[in-house]
Amino acid sequence: MVFGKIFKRGSKEDAERLEQSLEKTRRGVFGHIAALFQGQTLDEEFWEDLEALLIQADVGVETTMELVERLRERVEREGVKRPEDAYKLLKEEMAQLLGEAPPSALDTPRLLTVILVVGVNGSGKTTSIAKLAYYLKQRGKKVLLAAADTFRAAAIDQLRMWGDRIGVEVIAHQPGSDPGAVVYDAIRAAQESRKADVLIIDTAGRLHTKYNLMKELQKIRNICARQVHRAPHETYLVLDATTGQNALIQAKKFKEAVDITGVILTKLDGTAKGGVVFAIQKELGVPVRFVGTGEGITDFAEFDPHAFVEALFRNE
Ligand SMILES: Nc1nc2c(ncn2[C@@H]2O[C@H](COP(=O)(O)OP(=O)(O)O)[C@@H](O)[C@H]2O)c(=O)[nH]1
Ligand SMILES: [Mg+2]
Numbered sequence: 029m030v031f032g033k034i035f036k037r038g039s040k041e042d043a044e045r046l047e048q049s050l051e052k053t054r055r056g057v058f059g060h061i062a063a064l065f066q067g068q069t070l071d072e073e074f075w076e077d078l079e080a081l082l083i084q085a086d087v088g089v090e091t092t093m094e095l096v097e098r099l100r101e102r103v104e105r106e107g108v109k110r111p112e113d114a115y116k117l118l119k120e121e122m123a124q125l126l127g128e129a130p131p132s133a134l135d136t137p138r139l140l141t142v143i144l145v146v147g148v149n150g151s152g153k154t155t156s157i158a159k160l161a162y163y164l165k166q167r168g169k170k171v172l173l174a175a176a177d178t179f180r181a182a183a184i185d186q187l188r189m190w191g192d193r194i195g196v197e198v199i200a201h202q203p204g205s206d207p208g209a210v211v212y213d214a215i216r217a218a219q220e221s222r223k224a225d226v227l228i229i230d231t232a233g234r235l236h237t238k239y240n241l242m243k244e245l246q247k248i249r250n251i252c253a254r255q256v257h258r259a260p261h262e263t264y265l266v267l268d269a270t271t272g273q274n275a276l277i278q279a280k281k282f283k284e285a286v287d288i289t290g291v292i293l294t295k296l297d298g299t300a301k302g303g304v305v306f307a308i309q310k311e312l313g314v315p316v317r318f319v320g321t322g323e324g325i326t327d328f329a330e331f332d333p334h335a336f337v338e339a340l341f342r343n344e
Contacts, residue, residue, distance in 0.1 A: 045329035047339040049297040049321030056300025057085035058340050065115035070103060074111070085303030086272040091310040095121055119341050126309050126333035132317065133261035133289070134226075140218050141226045142252050142259035146245055146286060147266035148278055149233035152294030152320055154183065156266050157228050158190035159328035160292075160318065164226055165196060172224035174214035175200035176207040176248060177232040187230055194325060207231065207244060208251050215255045229260070242285035249286065264317065266292045267308070270299045276307050283312060294320030297327070305336060 061081050067074065075096060082092040095118075102108070102117050133141060143160070147153050154177070161171045173191055177183040181203035191198035199214040211229055218224040231248065234241055252259035265288045267275040282288060291308055296319045305316055321327040 039330070042329040042332060043335040043339070045321045045327070046296075046319060046332070046335055047342070049319065049327075049329075050302060050336075050339045052297070052300045053302035053340065054342070056302075057081055058302070061085070061118075062115070062341065065111040065118070067111050070109070070111055070114055075100060082303065084301070086299075086301040086307065087303035088273065088276065088307030088311060091125070091307050094310070095125065095306075115341075119337060122306065122340075123334060123337040125306055126337065129315050129317075129331070129333060136261075138257075138261070140215075140224065140256055140259075141261050142215070142256055143226065143228045144231065144245075144248065144252065144260040144263045144286075145229060145266060145292070146231050146263065146282055146288075147233055151233065151266045151268045151275075151278075152292075153177075153233060153266045154186050154190065154230055155323070156264075156292045156294055156318070156320055156328070157187070157230050158194060158196075159320065159325055161190075161196045161226075161228055162194045162325050163318075163328055163330075165194065169225045170223065171196050171226045171228065172214060172218045173198045174210055174227060174229040176210045176214075177230050178203060178205050178207050178210060179232045179234065183230070183232070190325075208247050211248050211251050212255070215252065215259075219255075242282075245286050262289045262317075263287060264290050264292050265314070266294060267304075269293050269296045269302060269304055269319075272299075272301060272304055273307070275304055276311060279308065279312055279314075283314070288312070288314050290315055290317035292316075292318045292320065293331070296320060297322045302340065 064077055079092055079096050098121050099118055103114050108114050145153050145157055164171050173196055175184045175187045175198055184200045188198050199217055201210050214227055218227045263286055265279055265282050291314055293316050308316055316331045319329050319331050321329055
């Protein structure tokens, strides 16, 4: 009930943060795309340039091909001659590609919502968890954090430090302890004395080691499912927007192992590209739910596909 009201999409604040974070992107490749449409003719060279720029913007080869194909078809069918008219159609097609955000588990009222957060080291998991916790707290939710990245002592300390700053409790064990046990305790704490509405679980992010990260994540999921009906209710994959197509390759690996329900795209403020949003939606079929727009606790926004496309093309 409460969530339905609180998570009204497309808040003005979210749109403004998104817009600010895309400053570099607007001046970068998407600015070049806008300039291309200020030319005179829609000739073969134009289409080749558009294709090259979209790929450069991290939209991805597959998604770019489909997008350009669809746009060319529309231009022909609708008899569009002027590049500026074609620009409007491109914007429409890109918005269409992102579609409407599907309902989020955060919109469904339940006693305890469990959010599992996964991703490689350095992608921005811990920071995003702190931001999300703060975001939810500001909206009246009681949040609890679980430090299930037990591999490094620094990771636990980092989450604790954030917890102290934002006034959110962190359940942690000793470094090197079993992450599953941390999750078990955190769920019990959330359900019992602390009565949290939302539990957010931080996890380790080492890939390519003997230690099997994917197995560990699977185990954590099983523990969640045993203790809370249908948990985890959301599994967010954190991706660093500045890593472009690499982020997409990582995402595919995680998706094979765990059921990803959404993406938190970080460091959108640090890239002049940003087209990876389209590739994520198209090639993974997973919605971007939140974006990181800086290093501060409030540099975070709920992702709205329409606001994103508007902000991306708002450069005339
Ligand atoms: N500019 C910027 N930096 C970010 C953002 N999100 C995270 N970071 C930085 O990325 C680095 C790694 O973040 P961290 O949360 O420790 O990543 P983790 O290893 O995945 O937990 C830190 O220096 C963060 O401050 C963002 O949205 N924008
Ligand atoms: Mg971390």
